[in-house]
Amino acid sequence: MNHTSDTTAAGNGGTLGPEQAAALLDQTTQQARRKFQPSPPWLLVTRAVMVLAALGAIWLSVRGQHPYRGPTAADIPVLVAFIVVNFAATVAVRRHATAGVSGRSRFSRGEITVLVLAIVAAVVAMAGLGAAGVDFATYPTSVLVIPGLAWTVLMAARANWRELATGLAIVVIGIVGAFAGPAGAWAVAAVGLCVMLLGSAAAIAWQQRA
Amino acid sequence: MNDDGLDPLIHVPTRLKIVATLAALPDGDTLSFTRLQDMIGLTPGNLIIHLRKLEDAGYISSEKTRNGSAQKTTVTLTRQGRAALGTYTQALRDLLGGLDRDGTADHEHRRT
Numbered sequence: 001m002n003h004t005s006d007t008t009a010a011g012n013g014g015t016l017g018p019e020q021a022a023a024l025l026d027q028t029t030q031q032a033r034r035k036f037q038p039s040p041p042w043l044l045v046t047r048a049v050m051v052l053a054a055l056g057a058i059w060l061s062v063r064g065q066h067p068y069r070g071p072t073a074a075d076i077p078v079l080v081a082f083i084v085v086n087f088a089a090t091v092a093v094r095r096h097a098t099a100g101v102s103g104r105s106r107f108s109r110g111e112i113t114v115l116v117l118a119i120v121a122a123v124v125a126m127a128g129l130g131a132a133g134v135d136f137a138t139y140p141t142s143v144l145v146i147p148g149l150a151w152t153v154l155m156a157a158r159a160n161w162r163e164l165a166t167g168l169a170i171v172v173i174g175i176v177g178a179f180a181g182p183a184g185a186w187a188v189a190a191v192g193l194c195v196m197l198l199g200s201a202a203a204i205a206w207q208q209r210a
Numbered sequence: 211m212n213d214d215g216l217d218p219l220i221h222v223p224t225r226l227k228i229v230a231t232l233a234a235l236p237d238g239d240t241l242s243f244t245r246l247q248d249m250i251g252l253t254p255g256n257l258i259i260h261l262r263k264l265e266d267a268g269y270i271s272s273e274k275t276r277n278g279s280a281q282k283t284t285v286t287l288t289r290q291g292r293a294a295l296g297t298y299t300q301a302l303r304d305l306l307g308g309l310d311r312d313g314t315a316d317h318e319h320r321r322t
Contacts, residue, residue, distance in 0.1 A: 018305045028227045032234035100245025104236050
């Protein structure tokens with residue numbers, strides 16, 4: 001092991017004073033954290049604005065319905081486009097952030113399977129409850145509960161407390177929506193998810209600077 | 211340690227960047243040589259030299275895997291390396307705190 005000082009050797013980038021070292025350490029750490037972050041704050045803020053706009057627009061179109069008939073045919077493409085764009089952006093950014101990284105930063109096959117099964121289970125449960133005449137089965141917030149719980153459990157297993165809080169927030173939005181009525185649930189989903197995403201963005205930005 | 215109490219193995223711009231970059235990953239995660247090279251902005255030859263020095267000191271570990279004809283090298287910061295960075299960071303804080311008290315660093319901060 002060579003512990004002799006070689007700060008002047010070629011290719012090392014020159015000598016360092018303590019202040020330059022502190023600045024370089026701080027700058028490199030923040031840059032690396034930003035580059036490795038699979039959910040960067042800018043993406044979460046964009047998603048927050050999109051979710052508020054997409055779900056808020058649907059709430060505006062359904063709030064006057066008596067009786068409630070659900071989103072209009074014009075709303076469905078907006079909702080589908082939001083989901084597709086959101087999913088594609090999430091996958092692309094996550095893939096870029098975790099390129100070359102292996103270990104706990106990446107989801108295991110088992111974790112991905114649990115998440116996919118949770119989404120399928122939510123859709124099946126809503127369809128079943130809807131067929132049985134349960135009102136809140138058709139609320140947009142109800143579909144959030146099972147995936148939110150699955151995310152909470154996975155993040156608890158990873159001891160990732162920030163993401164665990166996100167999962168719990170999703171579950172709470174799902175439960176609160178069940179008491180808001182069919183039209184009100186769209187507003188709960190729009191505002192709740194927007195606030196949750198902005199909170200996550202703020203927490204990540206704060207962590208990156210810490 | 212050098213006169214300032216700073217680990218001379220880390221107190222080199224390139225190796226400080228390498229160690230700080232690897233430390234940004236969760237404990238135990240590995241990073242491919244090519245991604246690290248991309249993030250640090252070094253030639254492969256230079257990066258290998260610095261990685262070898264860090265590996266000799268036990269601060270990082272590397273692993274080569276072969277997938278068909280392609281060989282992939284991954285590196286990870288060891289617990290010893292993470293601890294060394296922690297000690298280095300604390301030494302920097304102590305040093306800068308000491309400088310702040312006699313006003314020298316305050317002046318330097320304003321100048322830079």
